[in-house]
Every structure is written in C-alpha cells, then in structure tokens.
Amino acid sequence: xxxxxxxxxxxxxxxxxxxxxxxxxxxxxxxxxxxxxxxxxxxxxxxxxxxxxxxxxxxxxxxxxxxxxxxxxxxxxxxxxxxxxxxxxxxxxxxxxxxxxxxxxxxxxxxxxxxxxxxxxxxxxxxxxxxxxxxxxxxxxxxxxxxxxxxxxxxxxxxxxx
Amino acid sequence: xxxxxxxxxxxxxxxxxxxxxxxxxxxxxxxxxxxxxxxxxxxxxxxxxxxxxxxxxxxxxxxxxxxxxxxxxxxxxxxxxxxxxxxxxxxxxxxxxxxxxxxxxxxxxxxxxxxxxxxxxxxxxxxxxxxxxxxxxxxxxxxxxxxxxxxxxxxxxxxxxxxxxxxxxxxxxxxxxxxxxxxxxxxxxxxxxxxxxxxxxxxxxxxxxxxxxxxxxxxxxxxxxxxxxxxxxxxxxxxxxxxxxxxxxxxxxxxxxxxxxxxxxxxxxxxxxxxxxxxxxxxxxxxxxxxxxxxxxxxxxxxxxxxxxxxxxxxxxxxxxxxxxxxxxxxxxxxxxxxxxxxxxxxxxxxxxxxxxxxxxxxxxxxxxxxxxxxxxxxxxxxxxxxxxxxxxxxxxxxxxxxxxxxxxxxxxxxxxxxxxxxxxxxxxxxxxxxxxxxxxxxxxxxxxxxxxxxxxxxxxxxxxxxxxxxxxxxxxxxxxxxxxxxxxxxxxxxxxxxxxxxxxxxxxxxxxxxxxxxxxxxxxxxxxxxxxxxxxxxxxxxxxxxxxxxxxxxxxxxxxxxxxxxxxxxxxxxxxxxxxxxxxxxxxxxxxxxxxxxxxxxxxxxxxxxxxxxxxxxxxxxxxxxxxxxxxxxxxxxxxxxxxxxxxxxxxxxxxxxxxxxxxxxxxxxxxxxxxxxxxxxxxxxxxxxxxxxxxxxxxxxxxxxxxxxxxxxxxxxxxxxxxxxxxxxxxxxxxxxxxxxxxxxxxxxxxxxxxxxxxxxxxxxxxxxxxxxxxxxxxxx
Numbered sequence: 045x046x047x048x049x050x051x052x053x054x055x056x057x058x059x060x061x062x063x064x065x066x067x068x069x070x071x072x073x074x075x076x077x078x079x080x081x082x083x084x085x086x087x088x089x090x091x092x093x094x095x096x097x098x099x100x101x102x103x104x105x106x107x108x109x110x111x112x113x114x115x116x117x118x119x120x121x122x123x124x125x126x127x128x129x130x131x132x133x134x135x136x137x138x139x140x141x142x143x144x145x146x147x148x149x150x151x152x153x154x155x156x157x158x159x160x161x162x163x164x165x166x167x168x169x170x171x172x173x174x175x176x177x178x179x180x181x182x183x184x185x186x187x188x189x190x191x192x193x194x195x196x197x198x199x200x201x202x203x204x205x206x
Numbered sequence: 207x208x209x210x211x212x213x214x215x216x217x218x219x220x221x222x223x224x225x226x227x228x229x230x231x232x233x234x235x236x237x238x239x240x241x242x243x244x245x246x247x248x249x250x251x252x253x254x255x256x257x258x259x260x261x262x263x264x265x266x267x268x269x270x271x272x273x274x275x276x277x278x279x280x281x282x283x284x285x286x287x288x289x290x291x292x293x294x295x296x297x298x299x300x301x302x303x304x305x306x307x308x309x310x311x312x313x314x315x316x317x318x319x320x321x322x323x324x325x326x327x328x329x330x331x332x333x334x335x336x337x338x339x340x341x342x343x344x345x346x347x348x349x350x351x352x353x354x355x356x357x358x359x360x361x362x363x364x365x366x367x368x369x370x371x372x373x374x375x376x377x378x379x380x381x382x383x384x385x386x387x388x389x390x391x392x393x394x395x396x397x398x399x400x401x402x403x404x405x406x407x408x409x410x411x412x413x414x415x416x417x418x419x420x421x422x423x424x425x426x427x428x429x430x431x432x433x434x435x436x437x438x439x440x441x442x443x444x445x446x447x448x449x450x451x452x453x454x455x456x457x458x459x460x461x462x463x464x465x466x467x468x469x470x471x472x473x474x475x476x477x478x479x480x481x482x483x484x485x486x487x488x489x490x491x492x493x494x495x496x497x498x499x500x501x502x503x504x505x506x507x508x509x510x511x512x513x514x515x516x517x518x519x520x521x522x523x524x525x526x527x528x529x530x531x532x533x534x535x536x537x538x539x540x541x542x543x544x545x546x547x548x549x550x551x552x553x554x555x556x557x558x559x560x561x562x563x564x565x566x567x568x569x570x571x572x573x574x575x576x577x578x579x580x581x582x583x584x585x586x587x588x589x590x591x592x593x594x595x596x597x598x599x600x601x602x603x604x605x606x607x608x609x610x611x612x613x614x615x616x617x618x619x620x621x622x623x624x625x626x627x628x629x630x631x632x633x634x635x636x637x638x639x640x641x642x643x644x645x646x647x648x649x650x651x652x653x654x655x656x657x658x659x660x661x662x663x664x665x666x667x668x669x670x671x672x673x674x675x676x677x678x679x680x681x682x683x684x685x686x687x688x689x690x691x692x693x694x695x696x697x698x699x700x701x702x703x704x705x706x707x708x709x710x711x712x713x714x715x716x717x718x719x720x721x722x723x724x725x726x727x728x729x730x731x732x733x734x735x736x737x738x739x740x741x742x743x744x745x746x747x748x749x750x751x752x753x754x755x756x757x758x759x760x761x762x763x764x765x766x767x768x769x770x771x772x773x774x775x776x777x778x779x780x781x782x783x784x785x786x787x788x789x790x791x792x793x794x795x796x797x798x799x800x801x802x803x804x805x806x807x808x809x810x811x812x813x814x815x816x817x818x819x820x821x822x823x824x825x826x827x828x829x830x831x832x833x834x835x836x837x838x839x840x841x842x843x844x845x846x847x848x849x850x851x852x853x854x855x856x857x858x859x860x861x862x863x864x865x866x867x868x869x870x871x872x873x874x875x876x877x878x879x880x881x882x883x884x885x886x887x888x889x890x891x892x893x894x895x896x897x898x899x900x901x902x903x904x905x906x907x908x909x910x911x912x913x914x915x916x917x918x919x920x921x922x923x924x925x926x927x928x929x930x931x932x933x934x935x936x937x938x939x940x941x942x943x944x945x946x947x948x949x950x951x952x953x954x955x956x957x958x959x960x961x962x963x964x965x966x967x968x969x970x971x972x973x974x975x976x977x978x979x980x981x982x983x984x985x986x987x988x989x
C-alpha cells in the first residue's frame with residue numbers, strides 16, 4: 045500500500061541525504077518536496093518535456109520517470125549542483141550570454157540535458173546534432189534558436205575554447 | 207547609446223536565478239500546515255449530475271474536506287465571468303450561460319470541475335478523489351465548430367438557443383455585395399483555423415492562505431495580471447474585498463495568454479483556504495492543463511475577395527464560425543470579434559470589408575486568447591486568401607501584395623474596420639524580406655530539389671497586428687469592462703538605488719532588464735542599482751498586467767513618465783542646493799548641473815537631499831518617489847513580412863523548413879537581444895500551429911490529444927534557425943516610439959508556412975496542421 049514508507053539514501057549534489065518515501069514517490073517529488081531542491085521542475089506527466097532532467101550516476105535521467113527508491117545508493121546532480129560558489133558553470137553562463145532562456149521553466153532541464161550531450165558528443169557540436177539531442181526537452185518560449193546556440197557555446201567553453 | 211541604455215542588448219538581470227535553479231514559481235512555494243487540493247473532473251462532455259456521494263472520500267486517509275458546487279453556492283461564491291460584451295445582430299448582448307466554479311447539476315465538458323478533495327498530501331487527495339462517486343446522466347455532446355448551430359444539435363445551455371453565443375456582423379453588407387457583383391474576379395477560400403492548446407511549460411497552480419487574525423486571503427497564482435485577478439475575484443466572485451485579498455504572481459513559467467484568465471481552480475483554492483482555515487495548494491498536471499486551460503483559435507471560415515482586372519482588392523467578405531467552448535472564459539467573447547474582425551484589413555487598402563462572426567458553444571474547454579488572440583486568425587485567413595487571389599490572377603504573391611499595400615504616405619491610415627494604423631512601410635519590410643530570403647534564387651533551388659525528388663515551396667506572409675492594448679475609451683466603447691492604461695512607480699531609496707514598480711507582469715519577456723534599461727537611460731543610474739518589482743498586489747500599485755504585447759508600449763511609457771516627474775522635482779532640489787535658478791538647471795547622464803558652469807550634483811545626491819531635507823527648497827515635498835499612469839491614445843500596429851521556404855518529401859509528406867526569414871517593424875527596440883528572442887519564440891509557436899499542433903475532440907467530446915504524447919509541440923528538431931531583421935518606422939502615437947513584439951511571430955508564421963507548403967505541392971489549399979500525413983495526402987491528390 046502507498047502508505048508503507050521506505051528509506052532511501054543517496055548523494056545529491058555531493059551531499060549524503062536520506063529520507064522516508066512512499067513506494068510511489070517519484071525522484072522529482074523527493075528532490076522538490078523533501079529536499080527543497082525546487083530547481084528541478086515538473087512540466088508534464090508523460091516523460092516528454094524534460095523539465096525534470098537531472099543526472100544520476102553521471103547520466104541524464106528524467107526525474108519524473110524514476111521512483112525515488114530507484115535512486116537509492118546513487119549519485120544525483122541537479123541544477124543546484126552546477127555552479128562553483130558564485131561562479132556559474134560554463135553551460136549556465138553560455139545560456140545567459142546567448143539569451144537561451146526566457147521564462148526559465150525549461151531551463152534547468154535544458155542545461156542538465158546539454159551537459160549530457162557534451163559528455164557523449166564532445167565539445168564541438170554541430171547544429172543538427174544539438175537539435176536532435178534536444179528532442180526530449182520542450183521549450184515554448186525561445187523557438188530553440190538561442191538554446192541551440194547556447195549549447196554549442198557552452199560545449200566549447202567546457203572544452204576550454206570559449 | 208550607452209552600454210546599458212536603450213538599444214543595447216543587455217544580458218538579462220533575471221537570468222541568474224533561473225540558471226541556478228533559484229527561480230520561485232508558484233509550485234515551488236510551500237507553507238506550514240499546507241494541504242493539497244485535487245479536483246474531481248467530469249469524464250463526460252455533457253451530462254446531468256444526478257448525485258454526488260463523497261462519504262467514502264471524506265473518510266479516506268488524510269482527507270480534510272470534500273467540497274462541491276452546493277457548498278460554493280451556499281457561500282455565495284462565483285460564478286466566473288466574461289468581461290467583454292458583444293452585441294449581436296439581434297440587438298442583444300451575447301448569451302452568457304452560468305459558469306459555476308464547481309458544477310451545479312450539470313457538466314459541460316470533459317475536465318469540467320465537479321468537486322474538490324483536500325487532503326494532507328497530494329497522493330491522499332488523488333486517492334480520495336477516485337472515491338467520490340458521481341452519478342451522471344450522460345447527454346449527447348456537441349463538438350463541431352461548423353455544426354454546433356445547425357438545427358437538430360443538442361442544446362447545451364437554455365440561455366443560448368441553437369448553441370449561439372452571438373452572431374456579430376460588421377461592415378456595410380450591401381456595399382460589399384455590390385462590389386462583388388461588379389468585380390472582375392472573385393476569389394474564395396474555405397479554411398479552418400485549428401484549435402490549439404497554449405501550453406506554457408509551467409502548469410497552472412494556486413496556493414491560498416487565510417489569516418483568521420486579519421481576515422486576509424493571500425493567493426499565489428500563475429497569473430499574467432495579479433491585479434486583474436484580484437479585481438475579478440473580489441468584485442465579481444465575492445472571494446474577499448479587494449483590500450483583504452492579496453494576489454501574488456511570483457516567477458511565472460510562460461503564459462502566452464493562458465494565464466490571463468480567472469479560472470475555477472483559483473477561485474476554489476482561495477475560497478477553500480478560508481473555509482477549512484488552512485493553506486491549500488493546487489498544481490495542475492499536464493493532462494489537467496490540456497483539459498481545463500483555456501484553448502485558442504478554432505475557427506471555420508469562408509473568405510472571399512473581389513478584385514478588379516489589375517488584382518486590386520475591391521472588397522473582402524468573411525463568414526466565420528468561432529468555437530467558444532462550453533462556457534465563456536474571461537475574455538472569450540472579445541477574441542473572435544474585436545481582436546479578429548478589426549484586423550481584417552491587414553496591410554491592404556481594401557476599401558470595403560464585411561464580416562460576420564457566429565460564436566458558438568460546444569462541449570469543449572472554454573476558448574480564449576492565445577498568443578496573438580484573434581490576430582493570427584485574421585492574418586491566416588487574409589494571407590491565405592491573398593495567395594489564392596494571386597494564383598487566380600496569375601500574379602506573383604509578392605506582386606499582388608505590392609499592388610494592394612497601404613502606401614507609406616497614407617499613414618496614419620484609417621481602415622474600414624475601426625483601427626487607425628499609426629505608421630508603416632510595408633514595401634520596405636517586403637523588399638528586405640525578399641532579399642533576406644533570396645526570393646529571386648528560389649527557382650534555382652526548387653529545380654535543384656526536384657533533381658533529388660523533393661519539392662520546394664516558398665511562402666510570403668505580410669501581417670499587421672494591434673498591440674499596446676489599449677486606449678481605455680476605445681475599450682469602453684467596445685463593451686470592455688476595464689480600462690487598459692498602465693501604471694508605474696519609480697522610487698529612489700536614500701542611498702541612491704532605484705526600485706521600479708510596474709503594473710505589468712513578466713512571464714518570460716525580460717521586463718526586469720528592459721525596464722531597467724529605460725530607467726538607466728533616462729535617469730543615468732547604473733543598471734545594477736535598478737530593481738524592477740512586479741507581480742504582487744501588496745507591493746505594486748494597481749496595474750493591468752501583461753498580454754497583447756502591451757508591457758513596453760503602455761507600461762514602459764508609464765515608467766518613462768514617472769522618470770520625467772523625478773527629473774522635474776530633482777531640478778528644484780538641485781537648484782536650491784546649487785544656489786541657482788531652477789530654469790538654469792540641466793539634467794543629463796544622471797547629473798543635475800547649472801548651465802554654463804561646472805557646478806553639478808548627481809541624481810543620487812539629489813535623492814539623499816530629498817530624504818534628508820535639512821537644507822531644502824520651500825514648498826517641495828520630501829522624498830524622491832513618483833507615480834505615473836499612461837493611457838494610450840491609440841493601439842500600436844507592428845507589422846512585417848515573413849517568408850518561409852520548405853522542402854517536402856512527396857513520398858512521406860515530411861516537410862522541412864529550410865529557411866525562415868522575418869522582417870518586422872516594432873518601432874524602436876530597447877533590447878534587441880530580447881526582441882529577437884520574442885520573434886524566435888513567436889515563429890516557433892506559429893510553425894507549431896501550421897505543421898504540428900492540433901487539438902482534437904472526438905464526437906463524444908473526449909479530448910483525444912490530452913498529453914504531449916498525442917499533441918505535437920514544436921521541438922528543436924522540427925525547426926530551423928531563423929533569419930531576423932527589422933524595417934522600423936516611428937509610431938507617432940507612442941511616446942517611446944515602440945510597438946510591441948511578443949506575438950508577431952505567432953501571427954506572421956502560420957500563413958507563411960502554409961503558403962510555402964501549398965506552393966511546394968501545387969495545390970490550392972491545405973488545412974493546418976500540415977502534418978506529414980496531411981501533406982502526403984495533399985501531394986497524392988495533386989498528382
């Protein structure tokens with residue numbers, strides 16, 4: 045039954061955390077409601093929009109499509125875990141420099157996906173690759189034009205060629 | 207131009223919090239003792255409610271309350287209202303059926319609100335909502351826009367015979383008829399403007415808190431207009447007196463119109479938090495957004511143009527059926543009437559225009575403004591018809607437009623449909639777009655594509671829209687219940703930094719930056735010392751909010767006027783301090799100086815003097831803080847030409863946009879980076895409508911496109927990068943010389959895309975959305 049609480053322990057943004065969750069609790073609910081990490085958003089209920097993308101054990105995942113219990117023992121990184129103190133991560137900076145966000149709601153998921161794109165495809169990304177790779181993240185504001193530019197620029201900057 | 211002033215592409219001040227995950231959207235806010243609301247929604251499109259048994263739900267774990275329409279009516283709350291009256295050809299105001307926030311005896315669309323379950327957790331509320339036993343007597347559903355008013359259709363509301371809300375003719379029918387009878391050529395087109403779901407990425411949400419000590423309700427809402435929400439909830443829905451109701455729109459994750467309206471859930475949450483004396487939170491899931499957000503568009507039209515032997519337009523005649531859904535949303539009546547028919551002149555000097563709009567009720571979600579609101583519908587109809595005219599006359603689409611454009615020396619131009627256009631140079635935008643798109647080189651590109659078995663098409667759309675909404679007197683004459691001025695307060699703090707309070711509300715448009723640039727430019731204060739504050743009725747003065755591309759054109763002017771007042775007052779203070787005559791004081795770059803001398807003081811010093819008025823001019827009030835209101839004398843009329851080039855694979859129907867060129871006239875640009883972003887987003891929205899998005903109800907009234915799995919939103923790989931340029935003119939009616947840019951793309955793009963696809967296929971017409979299946983079928987029918 046839903047009321048049976050289960051203990052989960054994991055690392056989030058480099059910090060050990062644990063909590064009691066229902067078996068049906070989604071990872072995104074655990075992050076938002078129990079850890080107060082509200083930078084990860086919920087934009088749909090069908091795993092389509094990507095507003096909830098976080099990294100689990102180094103890979104991008106949709107946190108609305110994982111149960112919190114599935115993250116037990118894993119290392120999770122959210123949008124809150126990217127900046128070094130006051131300094132934005134190069135991908136975050138690239139989104140600011142290229143006007144890659146408007147309302148900001150899809151932005152955390154876009155950035156977490158962008159980092160995964162770089163991890164898998166390297167620092168020199170052509171437009172077609174970025175567009176194809178962003179297929180799982182929906183933005184209603186930007187028309188993607190500047191998001192694509194941001195991801196390309198962020199990828200370059202991460203390689204040390206800003 | 208200074209580095210951070212008007213005309214500079216200043217990086218956005220609001221970005222940092224969003225990039226760090228520190229944005230604060232409604233659902234991010236949690237308060238002590240909070241409960242969670244889940245709505246019981248109708249699974250039927252049309253049904254009488256025989257009974258509601260909530261006893262099982264009430265005793266389920268964690269349930270605090272189950273409330274129904276009976277409870278709401280007993281407390282005298284509601285109903286929801288529509289704020290604009292349209293008088294039909296029967297001389298009567300539009301038919302306005304009762305719109306309760308929770309159903310009273312009947313449901314009228316799938317997703318209609320039947321009851322609300324409030325529990326300690328969302329999960330418990332969801333579980334209990336499934337236990338609410340509603341006994342329905344299912345009635346036949348009406349879903350077809352074209353057929354809703356036909357005889358033999360099921361009646362939805364007693365007050366609206368034949369399901370007609372209004373039948374609204376506009377223009378000189380006989381004169382238009384005469385022009386058609388004597389015309390050289392008449393071109394006509396039947397077309398559908400497909401229904402859309404607006405789908406801002408942040409779903410709607412509400413958090414209500416009641417303070418029994420002060421009798422105040424605080425409502426955090428996903429709203430584009432907090433004061434409008436407060437006004438309507440207070441004056442018309444009896445939620446609480448205005449001074450005991452605080453509405454806060456924190457960060458808002460996109461709106462595009464869908465967050466203008468006062469919704470049932472918002473009223474119910476506000477009412478319930480007082481009733482149970484605990485905070486209540488509701489957040490829509492995406493399916494609820496599809497079911498119960500106001501939808502957009504949904505017209506079925508016949509468009510006809512009478513022409514002379516040179517392809518000059520003599521008269522335009524339009525018959526439109528517009529679907530308003532099951533109930534009237536807040537501004538539902540205005541969209542297919544004033545925001546539509548008054549834009550039917552487009553960029554053309556057509557002397558006679560007659561339109562007749564029949565607005566109908568159906569068992570579908572309410573329909574209201576969605577990015578562009580009426581103007582995309584008018585533009586799509588006109589710009590498709592113009593291409594049909596060109597084909598019928600054997601003219602190039604660019605040429606027939608040139609022959610009919612309102613000439614540059616005719617501005618200000620009084621159209622035959624109320625609007626008086628402020629400024630425009632339509633040939634300049636067309637010429638520039640043709641160059642940008644390499645229109646001349648198209649034939650060679652088409653030939654090359656043909657050699658690969660592909661078909662290329664190119665399409666032009668020359669649009670005009672009405673923004674800067676709106677002159678209050680005009681709104682009043684048209685039956686609107688509000689004034690559409692805007693307000694500002696510009697406040698210096700004693701230490702010299704500035705807070706700008708605006709009655710507009712950003713939901714992605716970057717007001718915190720654009721408005722700061724305005725103030726930086728006018729007052730010479732460093733941009734980092736300027737903070738723009740909006741979205742909270744307890745912080746800002748009354749304002750009308752953000753929609754209709756009005757924030758800069760109306761709200762920006764109010765800010766500029768407040769700055770002017772500060773400068774005027776500052777001159778008095780500086781004159782006293784500098785021991786000079788007020789008339790000798792000049793202000794520039796943040797400094798008051800005595801003309802012809804090196805005596806000067808900064809505006810920060812003036813502000814300090816105003817708050818520490820130890821030595822101060824007689825008769826001048828202390829403080830450095832000014833209010834201004836601005837009521838525009840006219841709408842603004844952005845315009846432009848968009849050109850789309852597509853390549854169609856006739857074997858699969860897959861259509862790729864290979865080049866998209868936009869040349870717009872937005873008047874003066876404050877932040878070109880932000881403006882360009884607005885254009886990009888608008889085009890994507892328009893391409894979505896043209897090629898991907900279609901909201902479909904089946905004949906039983908079930909919404910069969912109620913998720914992102916079934917409703918195709920534009921994604922990165924559906925779109926190209928866009929080529930954007932400008933052909934600005936100077937609008938004489940706007941003190942800042944600005945026009946508005948938020949909706950242009952969504953207005954200009956759909957006909958550009960469809961004209962291109964039609965051109966590629968060699969067919970007369972294809973309805974939106976031109977999905978691969980529809981394109982493939984059209985290609986086959988043409989073969």
